Amino acid sequence: MTIVPNSLQARDIAYHVHPYTDLRAHEQQGPLVITGGEGIYVHDDDGRQYIEGLAGLWCTSLGFSEKRLAEAARAQMEAMPYTHTFAHRSSEPVIELADKLLSITPPSLKKAFFVNSGSEAIDTAIKLIWYYNNARGKPEKKRIIARRRAYHGITSMAGHLTGLPYARAGFDLPASDRFFHVTTPSHYRDGREGESEDAFADRLAQEIETLILALGPDTVAAFFAEPVQGAGGVIVPPESYFPKVQKVLKKYDVLMVADEVICGFCRTGNMFGSDTFSIEPDLMTVAKQLSSAYLPIAGLLMREEFYDVLADQSAKLGVLGMGYTYGGHPVSAAVARRTLEIYEEDGILEHVRAVAPRFRAGLDRLADHPLVGEARGVGLIGGIEIVRDRKSREQYPAATKAAAIIARNCVANGLILRPLPGDAIGICPPLVIKAEEVDELFDRLWKGLEASVPAIREASS
Ligand SMILES: Cc1ncc(COP(=O)(O)O)c(C=O)c1O
Known part of the structure; x- marks a missing residue:
């Protein structure tokens, strides 16, 4: 057995569709400037409101106004x-x-x-x-x-x-x-x-x-x-x-x-x-x-x-x-x-347990979308993996950046989510999310997926 330290297999590297933006692209686009929030919602400097679907970076458990x-x-x-x-x-x-x-x-x-x-x-x-x-x-x-x-x-x-x-x-x-x-x-x-x-x-x-x-x-x-x-x-x-x-x-x-x-x-x-x-x-x-x-x-x-x-x-x-x-x-x-x-x-653990089935139901709904290969999760953390072919699990070419397209369309639909390596999207809302807000999050995500279908087809053709 040959052992190589720090090795990432070629297959893993190919698999890592790189979802993030580079500094030059970032300069051109400019940042999304969040100026405040209430519960699971945040708003930007133009007054647009979003659900923070990743709790910032998987972290603002108690929302934005505690x-x-x-x-x-x-x-x-x-x-x-x-x-x-x-x-x-x-x-x-x-x-x-x-x-x-x-x-x-x-x-x-x-x-x-x-x-x-x-x-x-x-x-x-x-x-x-x-x-x-x-x-x-x-x-x-x-x-x-x-x-x-x-x-x-x-x-x-x-x-x-x-x-x-x-x-x-x-x-x-x-x-x-x-x-x-x-x-x-x-x-x-x-x-x-x-x-x-x-x-x-x-x-x-x-x-x-x-x-x-x-x-x-x-x-x-x-x-x-x-x-x-x-x-x-x-x-x-x-x-x-x-x-x-x-x-x-x-x-x-x-x-x-x-x-x-x-x-x-x-x-x-x-x-x-x-x-x-x-x-x-x-x-x-x-x-x-x-x-x-x-x-x-x-x-x-x-x-x-x-x-x-x-x-x-x-x-x-x-x-x-x-x-x-x-x-x-x-x-x-x-x-x-x-x-x-x-x-x-506030009984946050009990609350998470109470809303987790609703979150799971939202993931299950997404699993039916033609872009989604797998919708996985536990508690209030979930992810979807984007595929070109649900049967063979083939992914889109790396250059398509499908998850990044979806994340952009989610933002346009009032939902902040993070595209992740492996053409996945992470979903990790503040733990204080209410049951009806869970439904709202998944509705917006569904809209973001729908809006992305033509752009992903075009980018991958
Ligand atoms: C599991 C895990 N470990 C460590 C870190 C690093 O934490 P930090 O960004 O605070 O350095 C992160 C950040 O996302 C993480 O998700």
Whole structure:
């Protein structure tokens, strides 16, 4: 077996219809300037109103007008605007946030470390995992496995884990040979003819085991995974995928890192994607809905055993050389703490569970549209994959940029959505969306699809 670090297969690259706009095109078109919002709606500087169908970037869970968060920020700014969390310092909001967070995350996670963004949480996890294995006397155990089409952020280190070509092209990444990528758990796209979801999950777990054995178990440190892959096209794994994968990881002492940056905080119909997909994380990253994105804050959560190794090593080295000026910023922490309280006070989890069937019904309606190959989702996150031929699942040529055309037509119909690699469209509204607003979102999306048929035909002919 030849193993190539950081490899994205040619097929994956071809598959990654690139949906985004380049800077020159952006200059010509000019930005859509959002000036305000109410609930799930936002309006632009011309007064046009839109449903924010992706909650910004999968993050504004409480919508765009939550006064209680503005009040929490104001109160904390007045009380104590800044202190850091280095060298025996902390603040009340940070301590309370850590307590609250650890009371709702899987019980095995006992310690929290706060940073500013999802990418920073991932970078921090990678460095601490290396620190951990050095401390354990396993200096060779450093390699990390992720999945193709994963999105774990865009910084130099997180960009290695992200399994999407655009995170690398032109940036001189990869710059490290410690990162490896395996198959995306998309049964629709990667399953074989006649293969059940369960058999597909078996094959993917086997692929990971084969890779670990080929690399040498003593060289493999961790497996990073989003419960539902978001920015790579909203990939919902088979139910049995994570239990099978974790069995392999445990066998070879490979850490399971759940990247809950999108899935965390009720999105999938449970508090965490890990609950929905039976993941038992050793480490977990959270961000986005942690503060409903009203202020930047993210976190890395870990097991006590992991923390203890770090703590002993730092005692040996004299310091834990890891931290950020704004990590655990007290105003962000106060807003995040309030966000978690509001999830409870307003019964957001119960609300998500109540409207999720309506959301599923909307996806099922879309599945009948001639442009849609698959409409997938769980809780209040969904995606559609655009195909030229529903039977063969053939995609439009990359140059057609079908998903981008649809997203533009959705905007014209008052719905902001994001085209994604793989000619997919992501749907991830604020969690506070009401049942009738779910119907409105899917009506607008249907109109956007209808309006796109002629343009897609023309662009692909
Ligand atoms: C699963 C996941 N991890 C990490 C990140 C990176 O987060 P940030 O953009 O805050 O750096 C993202 C961003 O979308 C994400 O979706």
